[in-house]
Every structure is written in C-alpha cells, then in structure tokens.
Amino acid sequence: MVVVLLVCGMSAAQEALRIGSKKFTESVILGEIVRLVFESEGISAEHQRELGGTRILFSGTETGQLDVYPEYTGTIRFEILATDSPASDDASRALLAQRGLSVSTPLGFSNNYGIAVPRSLADELKLETISDLQEHPQLRIGFNHEFLERADGWPGLRDLYGLPQHRVVGIDHDLAYRALGAGDLDVMEVYTTDAEISYYDLRVLLDDRGYFNQYEAVLLYRAALEEQPAFRAALARLAGSIDEATIGELNASVKFGDETETSAAARFVATLGIEAAAESEDTRLGRIARYTLQHLTLVGLSMAAAIIVAIPVGVVASKLPGLGWLVIGGTGVIQTIPSLALLVLMLPLLGIGDAPAISALFLYSLLPIVRNTHAGLAAIPPSTEEVADALDLGFWTRLLRIELPLASRSIAAGVKTAAVLNIGFATLGAIVGSGGYGAPILTGIRLNRIDLILEGAIPAALLALAAQGLLGLAERAVVPRGLRLRRDG
Amino acid sequence: MLELRGVIKRYGTTAALGPIDLRVDEANTTVLLGPSGCGKSTALRAMLGLIKPSEGEVLFEGEPISREARRRAGYVIQDGGLFPHLTARANLIIQPLEFGIARAEAEARVSELSELTSFPRDGLDRYPAELSGGQRQRVALMRSLMLDPDVLLMDEPLGALDPVTRADLQSDLRDIFRSLGKTVVLVTHDLAEAAYLGDRIVLMERGEIAQAGRFEDLRDAPASDFVRRFVSAHRSVPMGAGS
Numbered sequence: 001m002v003v004v005l006l007v008c009g010m011s012a013a014q015e016a017l018r019i020g021s022k023k024f025t026e027s028v029i030l031g032e033i034v035r036l037v038f039e040s041e042g043i044s045a046e047h048q049r050e051l052g053g054t055r056i057l058f059s060g061t062e063t064g065q066l067d068v069y070p071e072y073t074g075t076i077r078f079e080i081l082a083t084d085s086p087a088s089d090d091a092s093r094a095l096l097a098q099r100g101l102s103v104s105t106p107l108g109f110s111n112n113y114g115i116a117v118p119r120s121l122a123d124e125l126k127l128e129t130i131s132d133l134q135e136h137p138q139l140r141i142g143f144n145h146e147f148l149e150r151a152d153g154w155p156g157l158r159d160l161y162g163l164p165q166h167r168v169v170g171i172d173h174d175l176a177y178r179a180l181g182a183g184d185l186d187v188m189e190v191y192t193t194d195a196e197i198s199y200y201d202l203r204v205l206l207d208d209r210g211y212f213n214q215y216e217a218v219l220l221y222r223a224a225l226e227e228q229p230a231f232r233a234a235l236a237r238l239a240g241s242i243d244e245a246t247i248g249e250l251n252a253s254v255k256f257g258d259e260t261e262t263s264a265a266a267r268f269v270a271t272l273g274i275e276a277a278a279e280s281e282d283t284r285l286g287r288i289a290r291y292t293l294q295h296l297t298l299v300g301l302s303m304a305a306a307i308i309v310a311i312p313v314g315v316v317a318s319k320l321p322g323l324g325w326l327v328i329g330g331t332g333v334i335q336t337i338p339s340l341a342l343l344v345l346m347l348p349l350l351g352i353g354d355a356p357a358i359s360a361l362f363l364y365s366l367l368p369i370v371r372n373t374h375a376g377l378a379a380i381p382p383s384t385e386e387v388a389d390a391l392d393l394g395f396w397t398r399l400l401r402i403e404l405p406l407a408s409r410s411i412a413a414g415v416k417t418a419a420v421l422n423i424g425f426a427t428l429g430a431i432v433g434s435g436g437y438g439a440p441i442l443t444g445i446r447l448n449r450i451d452l453i454l455e456g457a458i459p460a461a462l463l464a465l466a467a468q469g470l471l472g473l474a475e476r477a478v479v480p481r482g483l484r485l486r487r488d489g
Numbered sequence: 490m491l492e493l494r495g496v497i498k499r500y501g502t503t504a505a506l507g508p509i510d511l512r513v514d515e516a517n518t519t520v521l522l523g524p525s526g527c528g529k530s531t532a533l534r535a536m537l538g539l540i541k542p543s544e545g546e547v548l549f550e551g552e553p554i555s556r557e558a559r560r561r562a563g564y565v566i567q568d569g570g571l572f573p574h575l576t577a578r579a580n581l582i583i584q585p586l587e588f589g590i591a592r593a594e595a596e597a598r599v600s601e602l603s604e605l606t607s608f609p610r611d612g613l614d615r616y617p618a619e620l621s622g623g624q625r626q627r628v629a630l631m632r633s634l635m636l637d638p639d640v641l642l643m644d645e646p647l648g649a650l651d652p653v654t655r656a657d658l659q660s661d662l663r664d665i666f667r668s669l670g671k672t673v674v675l676v677t678h679d680l681a682e683a684a685y686l687g688d689r690i691v692l693m694e695r696g697e698i699a700q701a702g703r704f705e706d707l708r709d710a711p712a713s714d715f716v717r718r719f720v721s722a723h724r725s726v727p728m729g730a731g732s
Contacts, residue, residue: 383570386570387564387570390539390562391564391583391632392556392559392560392584393583393584397583401575401583405574406573482572482573482576482617485616485618
C-alpha cells in the first residue's frame with residue numbers, strides 16, 4: 001500500500017511545476033512567493049521546502065527533479081561553476097545555458113555575505129572593518145560548513161586579510177546566531193538580509209578590501225520552461241519586485257514574528273496585486289500524520305530492501321570467508337561515510353526526493369544485518385556442522401532448516417539495530433525533500449521553535465520504541481521456540 | 490566392513506593420527522579406547538569420511554569411502570548433537586525426509602525406534618532443552634538409526650552423563666547392539682565401558698594402536714608398559730566385566 005501511495009505521489013508531482021528552496025527562511029519565503037505568482041498565472045506549482053544546500057538544489061534542477069529555485073548570482077559564479085571560474089555573471093549564464101539551465105532577471109535585492117560580531121564586543125575591541133580582526137587572534141569563529149569550505153568563503157577571506165584566528169568551527173547558520181547571542185562564539189558569517197543581525201544586535205564589519213561579491217537574488221530554472229508564455233509572464237512580474245527593505249521585513253516577521261512563510265509571501269504578492277488563495281488549514285495532528293506516513297515510507301522500503309539483500313549477503317560472506325571479509329569491510333566503510341555526505345553523493349545518480357533517501361538508508365541498514373547474519377552463522381558450533389555432515393543434509397536443507405534458524409536470534413538483533421538506526425537517520429531525508437520527521441526538526445532549528453523540533457523529535461523517538469517493541473514480537477515468531485528454552489540438563 | 494589402511498592425519502606438522510591399520514569386522518562391536526588426545530575420535534571421523542586422511546586410505550566394504558557409503562553409517566557424538574531448535578521428532582525425521590522417504594514411513598520408524606530405545610513417546614514433541622541428558626542421548630541414537638545403517642559409529646556417546654544414567658544406558662546399548670546385530674564402532678576413554686560393550690578393544694596411544702584384542706588379552710597379556718599402566722589405572726573394574 002505504501003508503494004502505491006508513493007507511486008501516486010510521484011506521478012502527481014510530475015504534473016505541477018516543482019519549486020525548491022534552501023533550508024533558510026529567506027529561500028523558503030522566496031519559494032512561496034514564486035509559487036503564488038506562478039499560480040496567479042495559472043501554472044499549478046508545488047513547493048518543496050527547505051531542501052538542504054546549494055548542491056542539492058542545483059543537482060535537483062539539473063537532473064529535472066526540480067524546475068526552479070531561488071539562487072544568488074555570486075553563488076552561481078563562485079560556487080556552482082567554480083571549476084569553470086566564469087569571469088562575469090554573463091559568462092555564468094552562458095555556462096548554465098550549456099547545461100540546459102537559465103537565470104531570471106534579478107528579483108531586486110542583494111543578499112551578500114558579511115562578517116559580523118556582537119555590537120558590544122565590536123565596541124570593546126574597536127572593530128569596524130574586517131581588517132581590524134587581524135589584531136585579535138583569540139576570537140572564536142563559527143562558520144557554516146558551506147562557507148568554511150567554499151572557495152569564495154573562509155579560505156579566500158583568510159588569505160586576503162591575513163586573518164590569524166585558528167579557533168574556527170563549522171556550525172549550522174541558525175545555531176551560529178544563537179551561539180553568538182549566548183557568547184559562545186565571537187565572529188560568524190551572515191547574509192546581509194538576515195533578520196537576526198538586528199535581533200541579536202550584531203555589527204556587520206566593513207569589507208574594506210572588497211572581498212565579497214555581489215549576491216543578487218535570481219531564479220535558476222530549466223531553460224525549457226521559457227517556452228511557456230505563462231512562465232515568462234510570471235518571471236516578468238517578479239523581476240525587480242523585491243527590494244532589500246522588503247525582504248528584510250519579511251524575513252524578520254517569519255523569524256521573530258508569528259507569521260508563516262506562506263502568509264508573509266501572500267502579504268508580499270498582494271502588493272503586486274495578486275490575491276493568494278487562503279492557506280489551507282494545517283493542524284498539528286494532520287502534519288504529524290503526514291510526516292509519519294512519509295517517515296514510514298522511507299524506513300519501511302529501505303528496511304525491506306536491506307533485509308532482502310543483507311541476509312543472503314551475510315550467508316555468502318560466511319560461506320566464502322575471503323569474500324566475507326571484503327563484504328563486511330565494504331559495508332563497514334559505507335557506515336563511516338557521514339550520512340549527509342552519503343545523501344549528497346546520491347544526488348547526481350538519483351536526484352532529490354525519496355530515491356536518494358531510501359538508497360542511503362538502505363546502505364546504512366546493511367551493515368548491522370550482514371554482520372549479525374555472518375556472526376550468527378559463525379557461532380554455530382562445529383559439532384552441529386559435523387552432525388549435518390554426518391546426516392549428509394543437502395545445502396538448502398542445511399541452510400534453511402539448520403543454519404538460518406540457529407542464527408535467527410542474532411539476525412533478528414541485527415534487524416532491530418538497523419531499524420532503530422534507520423528511524424534516526426531517516427530524519428535527514430528532509431534535506432533531500434523526502435519529508436518525514438526531519439522536516440519539522442529542520443524548520444524548528446531554522447526558526448528557533450522548540451515546539452516544531454519536538455513535533456518531529458517526539459514521534460521519531462516513539463516510532464523507534466514502537467519498532468523495538470514490534471520487532472521484539474516478530475522475533476518471538478521467527479526465533480524457534482527450542483532456542484528460547486533454557487537448558488536444564 | 491570398514492578398514493583404515495596406512496592412515497595418517499596431520500594438522501599442520503603435528504600428526505594427530507597414525508600411521509594406523511585397522512579392520513572393523515561385521516556384526517561386531519569394536520571399541521576405540523585410550524586417553525584424551527590419543528587420536529581415537531580422529532580415527533572414528535576418518536572412518537566416516539568426515540575428515541580426509543593426509544595419507545593412506547579408508548575402505549568401506551573394500552571400496553574407498555564415499556558419500557553414498559556415509560549414508561549407510563549412523564553417527565552419534567558425545568553430547569548427542571541434537572539440533573536445539575527442532576523437537577526430538579523433527580530431529581529424527583529431517584534426514585529421512587531429505588532422502589525422499591515418505592513422512593508416514595519416517596513416523597513409523599520413529600515409533601519403532603522409540604520402542605527399541607525405550608524413549609517415552611510424549612518426549613518426541615519436546616525440544617532437546619526439555620529432555621534429560623539420557624533422553625537426549627537416546628534421541629541421538631534413534632536419529633543415527635533412522636535410515637537403518639549397516640554401521641553405527643559412536644563418539645563417547647555416554648561421556649556427558651551422570652553415573653546412574655550412564656550405567657542404565659550402557660546396558661540398554663548392549664541389548665540394542667545385540668538385537669540389531671549391526672557393526673558398531675564406539676569411542677570411549679573408559680575401560681569398564683569398553684570391556685562391557687566391546688567384542689574387541691583397540692587401545693590407542695599417541696595416534697597409534699598400542700594393542701588390539703579382547704579385554705582379557707589386554708589384562709592378561711599387555712603388549713607394552715603403557716597397556717599395563719592403562720589397565721591397572723582402572724583396577725577398580727570388577728574383574729567379571731566383559732565376560
């Protein structure tokens with residue numbers, strides 16, 4: 001039934017225009033604005049909110065899983081196309097065109113990178129410009145992981161300004177604001193339209209050597225869509241329509257007011273003369289039910305596939321010891337790949353949505369089951385094997401009637417371990433757009449809303465407990481009664 | 490019936506067995522006797538083809554031992570080797586079913602053998618963990634007899650039992666061996682058991698045969714100092730045993 005729902009969900013999604021957004025508030029608001037404007041032009045559209053980072057959105061669009069998403073010109077030039085190092089935004093356009101992608105006229109505002117410190121600290125140390133940071137090597141810096149790595153981020157900044165700080169950590173952007181607010185960090189990168197800058201009373205240091213580039217907001221989309229007049233009309237309405245003050249206000253009202261991204265977007269498009277359809281009532285229970293279904297789909301399909309594959313692999317590994325070490329080593333290596341990295345590795349192959357999430361979960365679930373199947377078979381006493389030899393039992397009788405039943409307890413334990421890990425990992429599925437309990441957790445972290453985090457975290461924990469309980473019952477059915485008796489003789 | 494000819498079994502560079510030449514006569518009970526590590530269990534496994542000798546050959550009715558021949562031999566190991574996840578009955582019929590014998594026929598054989606081994610019928614549907622040590626051993630014996638083998642090979646079948654159960658089972662075994670008239674090879678380290686059950690005793694020392702013969706031969710005409718010491722170490726054995 002889950003499979004049927006999934007397939008229906010996928011085919012329905014193919015008809016509507018698919019908009020993506022990154023996992024920060026401004027991107028989600030822009031995604032909603034784009035959706036409302038498209039709908040006003042009679043284009044049915046669907047917004048997949050807060051998918052992970054640039055790499056995920058761009059791959060998704062390039063592979064046709066998404067149609068359009070909000071991007072920034074600087075990001076296109078210095079990150080997405082970094083290996084081609086285009087000399088200008090026009091050069092970027094030409095490179096994108098070769099890949100079947102196109103960029104809209106700028107939406108009207110720039111969201112540049114900046115380096116910020118708490119105002120009180122800035123006053124105390126007399127920090128006005130980024131160059132002023134050279135004198136204070138003791139400052140603690142937190143950058144988001146993307147900024148930390150990308151060429152136009154920290155490495156270039158450090159080299160240009162000769163910054164001496166070595167206490168630099170990678171931290172989620174939203175958490176970095178909270179860390180600065182709590183005094184746990186001193187310096188972070190900001191986006192200049194972030195509502196938090198004024199909320200946390202930060203000072204954005206002057207980029208006195210002109211390091212940061214212009215990051216004008218644009219829409220990145222599949223070039224083929226330009227053939228639709230309605231699509232062109234929608235882009236025309238959006239061009240130059242949002243200025244810095246407007247986006248700053250929208251960001252703040254979502255982050256620190258009670259407004260949802262949808263209602264902020266509706267308020268904005270009203271100024272363009274577009275009346276948005278009323279937001280459908282979304283109760284907490286309804287949301288949790290939806291997340292649960294999505295989560296169960298991810299866990300159920302990936303676990304079923306893992307069990308079907310891992311048990312035979314474990315059997316083969318135990319029958320052919322040389323290959324066995326290779327297989328167990330291989331699944332062990334998969335386990336060491338950070339989950340986020342594994343998801344991103346899947347993107348070029350599988351795009352975004354359920355496929356990469358299920359595949360990654362499947363790979364993660366292999367190891368405990370393969371290893372426990374192997375261990376369970378290896379633990380069968382030699383005397384039992386000898387008796388099976390003496391009785392001259394055939395390969396299949398031996399495997400199905402003797403060996404697997406004797407290993408069943410160990411295999412069941414492996415399945416239980418895999419299921420609990422799987423339920424936890426599946427929360428990451430939200431990053432690639434497959435929903436589940438991770439979705440409210442991501443939103444909650446972004447908006448600093450504990451209630452939303454708990455909306456995902458509590459059901460996820462309950463699901464893990466329920467899975468433990470149900471699998472415990474299943475274990476009683478699978479493990480032969482004779483193995484559950486205590487020997488008294 | 491069964492013959493080891495110049496058999497040597499090495500693990501790495503150490504010889505666990507042999508060189509050994511041994512003939513097992515039909516319808517006789519031969520006991521392989523000796524202290525732990527003397528190679529008696531290894532010799533038994535070689536007879537069954539469960540291990541391949543490093544040198545020499547194993548003959549079953551004059552032919553090299555084969556899988557087909559192995560099916561004509563029943564095998565019982567020390568703790569019975571029952572599959573713990575199967576009931577006594579399932580342990581018994583797994584081999585007949587594997588070889589295409591109808592379930593009804595196999596069940597009939599189960600009834601027949603539980604009669605022979607005086608195994609309680611209500612124990613058939615219990616799991617090994619629910620049976621006493623002696624009962625488990627009876628099931629193991631029944632299982633080895635399911636296909637009505639020509640040869641019965643037993644490795645310390647009574648080793649793990651308490652003395653009373655052991656004595657009971659010893660006398661039952663002797664009766665069973667006599668009534669079946671099968672060729673039996675039994676491994677033990679216990680001289681009294683060997684004397685009680687065996688028509689012929691093969692006393693082994695460090696992988697080789699120290700002396701083979703009737704109990705009286707070993708007692709009255711020990712071939713070496715080892716044989717004398719082995720027999721006298723069991724001097725509490727009532728001298729009437731084995732007659």
